[in-house]
Amino acid sequence: MTSFPAVRLRRTRQNEKLRGLVRETQLSVEQLIYPLFIAEGINEPREISAMPGIKQWSLEHLGREAERIARLGIPAVLLFGIPTEKDEVGSQAYNSQGIIQQAIHRLKAEAPDLLVMTDVCLCEYTSHGHCGVVQNGYVQNDESLELLARMALSHVEAGADLVAPSDMMDGRVGTIRRTLDEQGFSSTPIMAYSAKYASGFYGPFREAAGSAPQFGDRRAYQMDPANVREALREVELDIKEGADIVMVKPALAYMDVIRQVREHFDLPIAAYNVSGEYSMIKAAAMQGWIDERRITMEVLTGIRRAGADMIITYFAPEVAQWLQES
Numbered sequence: 001m002t003s004f005p006a007v008r009l010r011r012t013r014q015n016e017k018l019r020g021l022v023r024e025t026q027l028s029v030e031q032l033i034y035p036l037f038i039a040e041g042i043n044e045p046r047e048i049s050a051m052p053g054i055k056q057w058s059l060e061h062l063g064r065e066a067e068r069i070a071r072l073g074i075p076a077v078l079l080f081g082i083p084t085e086k087d088e089v090g091s092q093a094y095n096s097q098g099i100i101q102q103a104i105h106r107l108k109a110e111a112p113d114l115l116v117m118t119d120v121c122l123c124e125y126t127s128h129g130h131c132g133v134v135q136n137g138y139v140q141n142d143e144s145l146e147l148l149a150r151m152a153l154s155h156v157e158a159g160a161d162l163v164a165p166s167d168m169m170d171g172r173v174g175t176i177r178r179t180l181d182e183q184g185f186s187s188t189p190i191m192a193y194s195a196k197y198a199s200g201f202y203g204p205f206r207e208a209a210g211s212a213p214q215f216g217d218r219r220a221y222q223m224d225p226a227n228v229r230e231a232l233r234e235v236e237l238d239i240k241e242g243a244d245i246v247m248v249k250p251a252l253a254y255m256d257v258i259r260q261v262r263e264h265f266d267l268p269i270a271a272y273n274v275s276g277e278y279s280m281i282k283a284a285a286m287q288g289w290i291d292e293r294r295i296t297m298e299v300l301t302g303i304r305r306a307g308a309d310m311i312i313t314y315f316a317p318e319v320a321q322w323l324q325e326s
């Protein structure tokens with residue numbers, strides 16, 4: 001007999017031990033990556049109003065925060081820099097004394113066990129706030145590649161363990177891979193923001209990173225939220241160019257994209273649980289409308305179930321704590 005009453009799916013839901021045995025998806029601290037914002041020219045950590053609990057760190061306070069992250073068992077941080085000076089070509093992005101390069105040195109000295117990943121994109125460093133070089137009001141693809149490769153190389157020279165290009169220029173993974181290989185960094189992995197959508201969910205991040213475009217938007221280089229087959233092409237190309245890990249971003253409204261990438265490719269997949277996804281939960285929780293812990297665990301478990309191996313999330317320290325308690 002293969003149906004009710006012989007079959008009762010509630011049997012294995014009776015208690016937590018049985019539920020644990022049949023649980024299909026695990027969420028653990030080893031799968032979490034925590035984004036960190038480091039600002040030049042500030043002396044005290046600065047709160048980000050749209051992202052309660054997240055701060056811009058000064059170089060002086062970075063070490064202590066990194067130690068806290070490492071003690072929680074979080075394996076990796078993803079760095080974003082906020083420079084004091086911006087220009088047309090994002091010069092501070094590939095300055096060996098730039099804010100991120102200094103931050104990497106500090107982290108390597110003060111929290112040597114933490115994996116240091118860096119976001120590679122010009123938007124925080126350009127006066128126009130776009131992710132590449134602008135000419136005639138248009139973000140130029142090929143002209144941007146060399147600058148992105150210089151940026152990635154300078155991060156790796158400063159000690160970064162992995163670089164994560166998020167600019168969405170065509171060919172950037174290959175250009176970065178070649179540059180790193182030529183300079184003796186053939187062991188440094190690339191996590192490509194492969195399927196990165198032009199998303200309203202990045203809103204709070206733009207306050208955190210000071211990277212809002214000064215004109216237009218990013219739809220001429222980031223993906224259209226309506227497309228999924230195109231995401232598979234993006235992923236395929238990044239794999240051919242040498243990506244070691246591919247990313248889907250944002251996560252929540254794109255779970256089907258994560259699933260499709262999982263079914264088509266064997267590479268590790270990262271999902272970015274972005275700023276807007278964080279802030280919505282925080283805001284509703286602050287109103288007392290939802291149970292923050294329960295919803296956060298549910299969301300992150302869902303992202304894992306969709307097929308992500310690792311999750312970049314602003315909730316990482318809280319989740320690490322909750323996982324220790326449970």
Ligand code: PBG
Pocket residue numbers: 119121123131166167201202203204205206211218273274275276
């Ligand atoms: C840089 C970049 C962005 C994010 C990560 N890298 C912003 C953007 O593309 O506009 C968003 C992260 C988040 O919202 O948490 N290009």
